[in-house]
Amino acid sequence: MTSTASDTRAARSPWHGEADAAELERWTGVAERVAATLQQDALERDRANAQPFGESRLLKEAGLTTLLDPAEYGGGGAHWESALLAVRILARTDASIAQLLGYHYINSANIALIAPADEREQWYRRSIEGRWLWGDSVNPVDPDLALTPDGDGFRLTGTKRFSTGSGVGDALLINAVVSEGPHAGRFAFVVLPFGHEGVELVDGWDFLGQRLSASNTVRYHDVRVDPEHVLGFASDDPFETLVTPGIQLVFGNLYLGIAQGALEQARRLTNARPNSWFLSPAELYRDDPFVRRLYGELVARTAAVEALADRANRSFDRTISLGHELTAEHRAALEIEIATLKVVSSDTAIDVANRVFEATGSSSAASSVGLDLHWRNIRTHSLHDPVDYKKLEVGAHFLTGVVQPISLYT
Structure with missing residues (x-):
């Protein structure tokens, strides 16, 4: 340099x-x-x-x-x-x-x-x-945390649900707004080590899918937060707010991977089936024209998502490398590109994980097969934030150029 x-x-x-x-x-x-x-x-x-x-x-x-x-x-x-x-x-x-x-x-x-x-x-x-x-306890729609000054540090009390990785994370990233004092109203990033006194991990994550994501509820009982535990405070600087496009980009790649995994398992199941449906002109199940047509549709759509994800991944690298040179316009362009990926990856993965059962037949619904794992995972995580609002975000930008206000979801 x-x-x-x-x-x-x-x-x-x-x-x-x-x-x-x-x-x-x-x-x-x-x-x-x-x-x-x-x-x-x-x-x-x-x-x-x-x-x-x-x-x-x-x-x-x-x-x-x-x-x-x-x-x-x-x-x-x-x-x-x-x-x-x-x-x-x-x-x-x-x-x-x-x-x-x-x-x-x-x-x-x-x-x-x-x-x-x-x-x-x-x-x-x-x-x-x-x-x-690094796990987290940052769910922005569950703001029941109080961070109050205490000497040279703070005291943290309250409860956070959907704290991914909290059950096994060596470091727990926590977001809370300072209630009073010189930092009143500031959005703090706190990092506590696993087993920190007063931090109660509630092992109650029992959802349809993503069952091993350790997304537990965490309760904070008058937890002492020393200065060494404070990573920093949020601002509206475009570079600092890349965390949100970043996590949405993780979602897009997560959903794409689930779709690819569902297709790969379904392919193995289909190729292993010996006989076709009795009305089919084909002898083998995999040679049935309707089966092939369905796979053709699902594979093509998944490939399109992959191309978009690859492009967005590279865009993220180019944008985050700008550092201080990153502008609000750079961030907005990246946000819309990733929101577009979120829309198509979510919709495609849900459809793929659902419709592969049509391509694999009734035997694939057996519990021992486990083809349902892909659908349960995408159906659960795709509810993280409503994809309809991502569609509105992309559509509004296309029509008027408007960009949504920065939040932990945009």
Whole structure:
């Protein structure tokens, strides 16, 4: 770096440029090996509905949790495209663990997005050396938290539901608004270690899908928050607010991976069936023209989502590398591109995971087959925020150029 502008940008964003072929090949291979391990007992683990401690260790040992961290501090030094591909690959076999990893990437990215410049190195070193998996407790539509000044720190009380990774996360990222004092009204980012005094993890996550995402309820009983636990405070700076397009992009890749996984399992089931329907002109089930037509439609639509996701992943890398040079216009363009992906990935994955049963026949509905896992996962997570509002967001921008106000959903 020789210019002042380049120095400033580098100080703001640890990510520069785009992933090359060697990087993508390396991390794709790592993710595929982890996915193969997860696939061996994905259905059994889903039904056991236990906290995924073993799965989180698998992610750490493979190096996936430090993939995005700066190489100068011991991290993988990779790009967002590599991280998002890893999420997509894991989602093909175990979308719960893919969710854990994707949320970890976004939560830990707040070191670069939110933490003061002179504190980032210590946060990175603690996270990398401790092999932290970052969970969160940030559900914005469940704001029942009070953060009140207490000496040089704060006291945290209240309850948060849908806290992904909280059951196994080494670090728990918490959002709360300061109630009074010099920081009154500011949106704080607090990071507490697993087992911190006064933090109660309620192991009650028993939903239709994403059962191993450890998205528990967390209760805070007069929790002491020291200055060292405060990552930073939110602002309306475009760079700092990339966390929301980032998590929505994780969703798009998660949903695409689920659709791809459903298609792959359905293909194996279809090819294994010996006989076609008695009215069919074909001898083998896979040769039936209606079966082939259905697969043709679902495969083509999924491929279109993949092309859009690949483009959005690269756009995110290009945008976040701008650092201080990032403008509101850059962020808005990225937001709309990712919202478009959210619409088509959500609708396509739900349809694919549902209609593959038509292509595989009644025997595929047996509990032992587990084809339902893909549908249960996408049906559950796609409810995170209403996709209809993403459609309105994209449509309004197309017609009038308007961009939605920045929030933890836009």
